[in-house]
Amino acid sequence: MSDLKFRPRFKIETELTTDKAQEKIKTLFKTPHEFETAYVKGHFIVKMPEQVRHYWSPQMDVSVYYDDYTETTQVRCLLAPAPNVWTLFMFIYSFAGFGVLFGLLIGSSQYNLGKNPWGFWMALGAFIVAIILFGIAQFGKSISKEEMRSMKKFIYQAEWKTQKEMNVQAKL
Template identity: 35%
Template sequence: MTSIRVRPRFRHQVEGTAKDINTKLVEGFKKHEDEIHMIFLPHYLVVEYNPDLRHYWSPQLQLSLEENEEGVLVRGLYGPHPNVWSIFFYGYASMGVLSTFLCIIGISQAMVQGQYWAFWAMGACLLIATVLYLIAQFGQKIGAEQTFEIHHIYTDIMGHPEPIH
Protein backbone atom coordinates (compact mmCIF):
# COMPACT_ATOMS: atom_id res chain seq x y z
CA MET A 1 0.00 0.00 0.00
CA THR A 2 2.69 2.47 -0.90
CA SER A 3 0.45 3.93 -3.54
CA ILE A 4 0.28 7.66 -4.19
CA ARG A 5 -3.42 7.27 -4.82
CA VAL A 6 -5.68 9.08 -2.43
CA ARG A 7 -7.95 6.07 -1.91
CA PRO A 8 -6.18 2.69 -2.38
CA ARG A 9 -8.35 -0.21 -3.59
CA PHE A 10 -8.16 -3.95 -4.03
CA ARG A 11 -10.15 -6.78 -5.60
CA HIS A 12 -10.44 -10.30 -4.22
CA GLN A 13 -12.17 -13.16 -6.03
CA VAL A 14 -13.38 -15.81 -3.56
CA GLU A 15 -15.51 -18.94 -3.84
CA GLY A 16 -18.94 -19.10 -2.24
CA THR A 17 -22.03 -16.96 -2.12
CA ALA A 18 -22.29 -13.32 -1.14
CA LYS A 19 -24.34 -14.29 1.93
CA ASP A 20 -21.67 -16.77 3.11
CA ILE A 21 -18.84 -14.29 2.51
CA ASN A 22 -20.76 -11.53 4.27
CA THR A 23 -21.32 -13.79 7.28
CA LYS A 24 -17.65 -14.82 7.32
CA LEU A 25 -16.53 -11.17 7.21
CA VAL A 26 -18.97 -10.06 9.92
CA GLU A 27 -17.94 -12.90 12.24
CA GLY A 28 -14.26 -12.30 11.54
CA PHE A 29 -14.41 -8.57 12.20
CA LYS A 30 -16.50 -9.10 15.35
CA LYS A 31 -13.46 -10.82 16.89
CA HIS A 32 -11.79 -7.39 16.86
CA GLU A 33 -14.65 -5.41 18.41
CA ASP A 34 -12.29 -3.80 20.92
CA GLU A 35 -10.54 -1.98 18.05
CA ILE A 36 -13.02 -1.67 15.22
CA HIS A 37 -16.71 -1.60 14.51
CA MET A 38 -18.62 -2.13 11.32
CA ILE A 39 -21.74 -1.20 9.50
CA PHE A 40 -23.03 -4.08 7.43
CA LEU A 41 -25.72 -4.60 4.85
CA PRO A 42 -26.30 -7.73 2.73
CA HIS A 43 -23.67 -6.89 0.09
CA TYR A 44 -21.77 -4.00 1.68
CA LEU A 45 -19.63 -3.51 4.80
CA VAL A 46 -17.89 -0.49 6.26
CA VAL A 47 -15.13 -1.19 8.78
CA GLU A 48 -13.72 1.66 10.85
CA TYR A 49 -11.93 2.24 14.13
CA ASN A 50 -13.83 2.76 17.37
CA PRO A 51 -14.08 6.41 18.45
CA ASP A 52 -11.50 6.03 21.24
CA LEU A 53 -8.84 4.86 18.72
CA ARG A 54 -9.92 7.08 15.82
CA HIS A 55 -8.11 10.25 14.84
CA TYR A 56 -8.75 12.73 12.03
CA TRP A 57 -6.87 10.63 9.44
CA SER A 58 -8.10 7.19 10.53
CA PRO A 59 -9.10 5.05 7.55
CA GLN A 60 -12.27 3.20 6.70
CA LEU A 61 -12.45 0.00 4.71
CA GLN A 62 -15.49 -0.21 2.46
CA LEU A 63 -16.19 -3.70 1.13
CA SER A 64 -18.72 -4.50 -1.59
CA LEU A 65 -19.63 -8.04 -2.55
CA GLU A 66 -20.62 -8.89 -6.12
CA GLU A 67 -21.65 -12.39 -7.14
CA ASN A 68 -20.33 -13.63 -10.49
CA GLU A 69 -19.68 -16.93 -12.30
CA GLU A 70 -16.55 -17.79 -10.27
CA GLY A 71 -18.04 -16.94 -6.87
CA VAL A 72 -17.92 -13.52 -5.23
CA LEU A 73 -15.81 -10.52 -6.15
CA VAL A 74 -14.93 -8.54 -3.02
CA ARG A 75 -13.97 -4.95 -3.80
CA GLY A 76 -12.18 -3.07 -1.05
CA LEU A 77 -11.66 0.67 -0.84
CA TYR A 78 -9.57 2.37 1.82
CA GLY A 79 -10.28 5.99 2.49
CA PRO A 80 -10.73 8.58 5.17
CA HIS A 81 -13.99 9.19 6.99
CA PRO A 82 -16.59 10.65 4.58
CA ASN A 83 -16.41 14.04 6.34
CA VAL A 84 -12.69 14.29 5.61
CA TRP A 85 -13.15 13.02 2.05
CA SER A 86 -15.89 15.62 1.45
CA ILE A 87 -13.64 18.48 2.53
CA PHE A 88 -11.03 17.49 -0.04
CA PHE A 89 -13.57 16.75 -2.76
CA TYR A 90 -15.21 20.16 -2.39
CA GLY A 91 -11.80 21.82 -2.22
CA TYR A 92 -10.77 20.22 -5.53
CA ALA A 93 -14.16 20.96 -7.11
CA SER A 94 -14.07 24.59 -5.97
CA MET A 95 -10.60 25.10 -7.38
CA GLY A 96 -11.64 23.46 -10.67
CA VAL A 97 -14.77 25.59 -11.09
CA LEU A 98 -12.98 28.78 -10.03
CA SER A 99 -10.12 28.03 -12.44
CA THR A 100 -12.59 27.54 -15.28
CA PHE A 101 -14.23 30.90 -14.64
CA LEU A 102 -10.85 32.60 -14.24
CA CYS A 103 -9.73 31.10 -17.55
CA ILE A 104 -12.81 32.54 -19.26
CA ILE A 105 -12.18 35.94 -17.65
CA GLY A 106 -8.48 35.78 -18.57
CA ILE A 107 -9.21 35.02 -22.22
CA SER A 108 -11.73 37.87 -22.29
CA GLN A 109 -9.18 40.22 -20.72
CA ALA A 110 -6.51 39.23 -23.20
CA MET A 111 -8.85 39.85 -26.13
CA VAL A 112 -10.22 43.17 -24.91
CA GLN A 113 -7.76 44.90 -22.58
CA GLY A 114 -4.50 43.08 -22.75
CA GLN A 115 -4.48 42.52 -18.97
CA TYR A 116 -3.84 39.07 -17.58
CA TRP A 117 -4.52 39.12 -13.81
CA ALA A 118 -7.06 36.26 -14.09
CA PHE A 119 -4.37 33.92 -15.39
CA TRP A 120 -2.29 34.66 -12.29
CA ALA A 121 -5.31 33.88 -10.12
CA MET A 122 -5.70 30.61 -12.04
CA GLY A 123 -2.14 29.75 -11.05
CA ALA A 124 -3.06 30.39 -7.42
CA CYS A 125 -5.97 27.92 -7.77
CA LEU A 126 -3.58 25.33 -9.15
CA LEU A 127 -1.23 25.96 -6.24
CA ILE A 128 -4.08 25.53 -3.74
CA ALA A 129 -5.16 22.26 -5.42
CA THR A 130 -1.57 21.01 -5.25
CA VAL A 131 -1.38 21.88 -1.55
CA LEU A 132 -4.66 20.02 -0.95
CA TYR A 133 -3.22 16.97 -2.71
CA LEU A 134 -0.04 17.09 -0.61
CA ILE A 135 -2.07 17.42 2.59
CA ALA A 136 -4.14 14.38 1.53
CA GLN A 137 -0.94 12.40 0.93
CA PHE A 138 0.42 13.48 4.31
CA GLY A 139 -2.84 12.41 5.98
CA GLN A 140 -2.73 9.07 4.19
CA LYS A 141 0.76 8.48 5.58
CA ILE A 142 -0.45 9.34 9.10
CA GLY A 143 -3.26 6.79 8.76
CA ALA A 144 -1.08 4.16 7.04
CA GLU A 145 -0.45 2.10 10.18
CA GLN A 146 -4.16 1.77 10.89
CA THR A 147 -4.77 0.99 7.21
CA PHE A 148 -2.25 -1.86 7.40
CA GLU A 149 -3.89 -3.13 10.61
CA ILE A 150 -7.34 -3.27 9.01
CA HIS A 151 -5.86 -4.89 5.90
CA HIS A 152 -4.11 -7.55 7.99
CA ILE A 153 -7.36 -8.32 9.80
CA TYR A 154 -9.08 -8.66 6.40
CA THR A 155 -6.35 -10.98 5.07
CA ASP A 156 -6.55 -13.10 8.24
CA ILE A 157 -10.26 -13.55 7.59
CA MET A 158 -10.30 -13.97 3.79
CA GLY A 159 -6.78 -14.65 2.57
CA HIS A 160 -4.67 -12.46 0.31
CA PRO A 161 -6.36 -10.38 -2.40
CA GLU A 162 -4.84 -9.05 -5.61
CA PRO A 163 -2.29 -6.25 -5.09
CA ILE A 164 -3.69 -2.90 -4.05
CA HIS A 165 -3.71 -0.23 -6.74
Protein backbone atom coordinates (compact mmCIF):
# COMPACT_ATOMS: atom_id res chain seq x y z
CA MET A 1 0.00 0.00 0.00
CA SER A 2 1.45 3.29 -1.08
CA ASP A 3 1.99 5.88 1.60
CA LEU A 4 0.55 8.63 -0.59
CA LYS A 5 -2.84 7.00 -1.07
CA PHE A 6 -5.51 8.40 1.21
CA ARG A 7 -7.69 5.31 1.04
CA PRO A 8 -5.88 2.15 -0.16
CA ARG A 9 -7.87 -0.13 -2.43
CA PHE A 10 -7.45 -3.65 -3.72
CA LYS A 11 -9.58 -6.07 -5.67
CA ILE A 12 -10.01 -9.80 -6.02
CA GLU A 13 -11.08 -11.28 -9.36
CA THR A 14 -12.85 -14.59 -9.29
CA GLU A 15 -14.74 -16.87 -11.67
CA LEU A 16 -17.45 -17.32 -9.03
CA THR A 17 -20.85 -15.81 -9.68
CA THR A 18 -21.74 -12.64 -7.80
CA ASP A 19 -24.16 -14.55 -5.58
CA LYS A 20 -21.58 -17.23 -4.75
CA ALA A 21 -18.94 -14.59 -3.97
CA GLN A 22 -21.37 -12.83 -1.63
CA GLU A 23 -22.16 -16.17 0.02
CA LYS A 24 -18.42 -16.76 0.56
CA ILE A 25 -18.16 -13.43 2.37
CA LYS A 26 -21.29 -14.12 4.43
CA THR A 27 -19.85 -17.52 5.39
CA LEU A 28 -16.57 -15.86 6.31
CA PHE A 29 -18.47 -13.39 8.50
CA LYS A 30 -20.16 -16.30 10.34
CA THR A 31 -16.84 -17.94 11.27
CA PRO A 32 -15.15 -16.84 14.51
CA HIS A 33 -12.96 -13.80 13.84
CA GLU A 34 -11.69 -10.65 15.53
CA PHE A 35 -13.74 -8.07 13.59
CA GLU A 36 -17.17 -6.50 13.70
CA THR A 37 -18.91 -7.17 10.41
CA ALA A 38 -22.07 -5.94 8.74
CA TYR A 39 -23.94 -6.66 5.54
CA VAL A 40 -26.40 -4.29 3.85
CA LYS A 41 -27.78 -4.95 0.34
CA GLY A 42 -24.65 -6.37 -1.30
CA HIS A 43 -22.29 -4.11 0.63
CA PHE A 44 -20.08 -5.53 3.38
CA ILE A 45 -18.35 -3.62 6.15
CA VAL A 46 -15.49 -4.85 8.35
CA LYS A 47 -14.50 -2.85 11.45
CA MET A 48 -12.24 -3.32 14.42
CA PRO A 49 -14.11 -4.39 17.58
CA GLU A 50 -15.33 -1.60 19.84
CA GLN A 51 -12.92 -2.63 22.65
CA VAL A 52 -9.78 -2.05 20.58
CA ARG A 53 -11.06 0.62 18.18
CA HIS A 54 -9.31 3.98 18.35
CA TYR A 55 -9.60 7.25 16.42
CA TRP A 56 -7.39 6.02 13.58
CA SER A 57 -8.87 2.52 13.28
CA PRO A 58 -9.69 1.68 9.68
CA GLN A 59 -12.87 0.33 8.20
CA MET A 60 -12.99 -1.91 5.14
CA ASP A 61 -15.86 -1.57 2.68
CA VAL A 62 -16.34 -4.56 0.37
CA SER A 63 -18.45 -4.46 -2.79
CA VAL A 64 -19.14 -7.39 -5.11
CA TYR A 65 -20.16 -6.96 -8.74
CA TYR A 66 -19.84 -8.64 -12.14
CA ASP A 67 -17.50 -7.00 -14.64
CA ASP A 68 -18.73 -7.49 -18.22
CA TYR A 69 -15.37 -6.50 -19.71
CA THR A 70 -13.28 -9.15 -17.94
CA GLU A 71 -16.22 -11.53 -17.49
CA THR A 72 -15.26 -12.08 -13.86
CA THR A 73 -16.73 -11.19 -10.54
CA GLN A 74 -14.89 -8.32 -8.86
CA VAL A 75 -14.60 -8.11 -5.08
CA ARG A 76 -13.50 -4.52 -4.48
CA CYS A 77 -12.17 -3.56 -1.07
CA LEU A 78 -11.58 -0.06 0.22
CA LEU A 79 -9.62 0.54 3.42
CA ALA A 80 -10.40 3.91 4.92
CA PRO A 81 -10.74 5.72 8.20
CA ALA A 82 -14.14 5.69 9.87
CA PRO A 83 -16.61 7.91 7.97
CA ASN A 84 -16.60 10.62 10.66
CA VAL A 85 -12.78 10.91 10.50
CA TRP A 86 -12.82 10.93 6.69
CA THR A 87 -15.50 13.63 6.61
CA LEU A 88 -13.59 15.81 9.08
CA PHE A 89 -10.38 15.58 7.07
CA MET A 90 -12.13 16.27 3.76
CA PHE A 91 -13.88 19.29 5.29
CA ILE A 92 -10.58 20.73 6.52
CA TYR A 93 -8.86 19.96 3.17
CA SER A 94 -11.70 21.73 1.35
CA PHE A 95 -11.48 24.69 3.70
CA ALA A 96 -7.70 24.88 3.20
CA GLY A 97 -8.09 24.59 -0.59
CA PHE A 98 -10.66 27.38 -0.58
CA GLY A 99 -8.28 29.46 1.58
CA VAL A 100 -5.45 28.96 -0.92
CA LEU A 101 -7.67 29.90 -3.86
CA PHE A 102 -9.19 32.89 -2.09
CA GLY A 103 -5.77 34.07 -0.86
CA LEU A 104 -4.31 33.85 -4.36
CA LEU A 105 -7.24 35.78 -5.84
CA ILE A 106 -7.07 38.51 -3.19
CA GLY A 107 -3.27 38.64 -3.31
CA SER A 108 -3.11 38.92 -7.10
CA SER A 109 -5.79 41.64 -7.08
CA GLN A 110 -3.89 43.57 -4.40
CA TYR A 111 -0.63 43.16 -6.32
CA ASN A 112 -2.20 44.44 -9.57
CA LEU A 113 -3.64 47.44 -7.72
CA GLY A 114 -0.23 48.27 -6.26
CA LYS A 115 -1.37 47.60 -2.68
CA ASN A 116 0.20 45.42 -0.01
CA PRO A 117 -0.53 41.82 -1.21
CA TRP A 118 -1.33 40.25 2.18
CA GLY A 119 -3.63 37.75 0.40
CA PHE A 120 -0.57 35.75 -0.63
CA TRP A 121 0.24 35.24 3.06
CA MET A 122 -3.27 33.90 3.60
CA ALA A 123 -2.77 31.46 0.70
CA LEU A 124 0.56 30.35 2.13
CA GLY A 125 -0.99 29.82 5.57
CA ALA A 126 -3.83 27.72 4.13
CA PHE A 127 -1.31 25.69 2.12
CA ILE A 128 0.74 25.04 5.27
CA VAL A 129 -2.44 23.89 7.06
CA ALA A 130 -3.08 21.42 4.21
CA ILE A 131 0.51 20.11 4.41
CA ILE A 132 0.27 19.68 8.20
CA LEU A 133 -3.07 17.91 7.82
CA PHE A 134 -1.54 15.58 5.23
CA GLY A 135 1.27 14.76 7.71
CA ILE A 136 -1.28 14.05 10.45
CA ALA A 137 -3.20 11.76 8.07
CA GLN A 138 -0.02 9.86 7.19
CA PHE A 139 0.78 9.50 10.90
CA GLY A 140 -2.71 8.09 11.55
CA LYS A 141 -2.36 5.74 8.62
CA SER A 142 0.96 4.44 9.95
CA ILE A 143 -0.66 3.76 13.32
CA SER A 144 -3.40 1.70 11.68
CA LYS A 145 -1.22 -0.12 9.14
CA GLU A 146 -1.25 -3.45 11.02
CA GLU A 147 -5.03 -3.28 11.39
CA MET A 148 -5.35 -2.68 7.63
CA ARG A 149 -3.11 -5.67 6.92
CA SER A 150 -5.15 -7.91 9.21
CA MET A 151 -8.39 -6.81 7.48
CA LYS A 152 -6.89 -7.56 4.08
CA LYS A 153 -5.71 -10.96 5.29
CA PHE A 154 -9.20 -11.62 6.68
CA ILE A 155 -10.97 -11.05 3.35
CA TYR A 156 -8.45 -13.29 1.56
CA GLN A 157 -9.36 -16.15 3.94
CA ALA A 158 -12.42 -16.86 1.80
CA GLU A 159 -11.60 -19.40 -0.90
CA TRP A 160 -12.00 -17.28 -4.05
CA LYS A 161 -11.25 -19.97 -6.61
CA THR A 162 -13.87 -22.18 -8.17
CA GLN A 163 -13.50 -25.96 -7.99
CA LYS A 164 -12.63 -25.90 -11.70
CA GLU A 165 -9.75 -23.44 -11.14
CA MET A 166 -8.43 -25.49 -8.22
CA ASN A 167 -8.45 -28.69 -10.33
CA VAL A 168 -6.53 -26.92 -13.14
CA GLN A 169 -3.88 -25.67 -10.69
CA ALA A 170 -3.61 -29.13 -9.09
CA LYS A 171 -2.81 -30.62 -12.51
CA LEU A 172 -0.01 -28.11 -13.12
